[in-house]
Amino acid sequence: EPEVTQTPSHQVTQMGQEVILRCVPISNHLYFYWYRQILGQKVEFLVSFYNNEISEKSEIFDDQFSVERPDGSNFTLKIRSTKLEDSAMYFCASRGTGGDEQFFGPGTRLTVL
Amino acid sequence: AQRVTQPEKLLSVFKGAPVELKCNYSYSGSPELFWYVQYSRQRLQLLLRHISRESIKGFTADLNKGETSFHLKKPFAQEEDSAMYYCALSGRASGTYKYIFGTGTRLKVLA
Numbered sequence: 040e041p042e043v044t045q046t047p048s049h050q051v052t053q054m055g056q057e058v059i060l061r062c063v064p065i066s067n068h069l070y071f072y073w074y075r076q077i078l079g080q081k082v083e084f085l086v087s088f089y090n091n092e093i094s095e096k097s098e099i100f101d102d103q104f105s106v107e108r109p110d111g112s113n114f115t116l117k118i119r120s121t122k123l124e125d126s127a128m129y130f131c132a133s134r135g136t137g138g139d140e141q142f143f144g145p146g147t148r149l150t151v152l
Numbered sequence: 153a154q155r156v157t158q159p160e161k162l163l164s165v166f167k168g169a170p171v172e173l174k175c176n177y178s179y180s181g182s183p184e185l186f187w188y189v190q191y192s193r194q195r196l197q198l199l200l201r202h203i204s205r206e207s208i209k210g211f212t213a214d215l216n217k218g219e220t221s222f223h224l225k226k227p228f229a230q231e232e233d234s235a236m237y238y239c240a241l242s243g244r245a246s247g248t249y250k251y252i253f254g255t256g257t258r259l260k261v262l263a
Contacts, residue, residue, distance in 0.1 A: 043195075072250065081255040082196075082238065087248040095248040130196065132251075139184045139242040139249050143196040 041065045045131050045144035052121055053152055060116045060147045062131030070134040071114045072141060073106065075099070075127040082130065088114065121151045154179050156241050158254035165229050166262050173224040173257045175213075175239030184242035185222040186251075187213055191235045199237070200224070209233070229261045
């Protein structure tokens, strides 16, 4: 069964550094999402992406964040200048055209020191 | 405002006991509701969606629009049910079908 994959599983970075989190959605899916979960808190929506553009973003998704689908398979989340409060688990999800169900990747744990 | 509430952070039950994980929602429109489960060190997996009205691993959930609830139930808990359970609402109104999650309930099934 196809799965969403994410790399790396754990990323440690210094405050102010740029990070890129990578996701490979399920191949025939067209809708892509990023969520984050700060330790002990709920899973929060960051951004949705369709047809090579952002379709919706939350207030968390400020100018420090960007998303890209650089080729036919990868979907990336870039944080330009990381802050301590960006430390969280970041989940990628994708959805096909047949319904509402989203399929989640295993997550990337980002630790900002 | 769109919101999902799971009032219990932790629920401990003995094996064989009934389980009910509570979920209430606030949404203007017709919601799509889901239960996702996250076993230790694994990804979020869809457990149930209200529209399919099926039973997975013995779990059921009924959408009660009057009480704006979507509680998850199982008559006899098993040790392998121990996991984090998240109730989620699909934001159809926005057109992107983004999920709004509750804070999750950790279910511990004791031997």
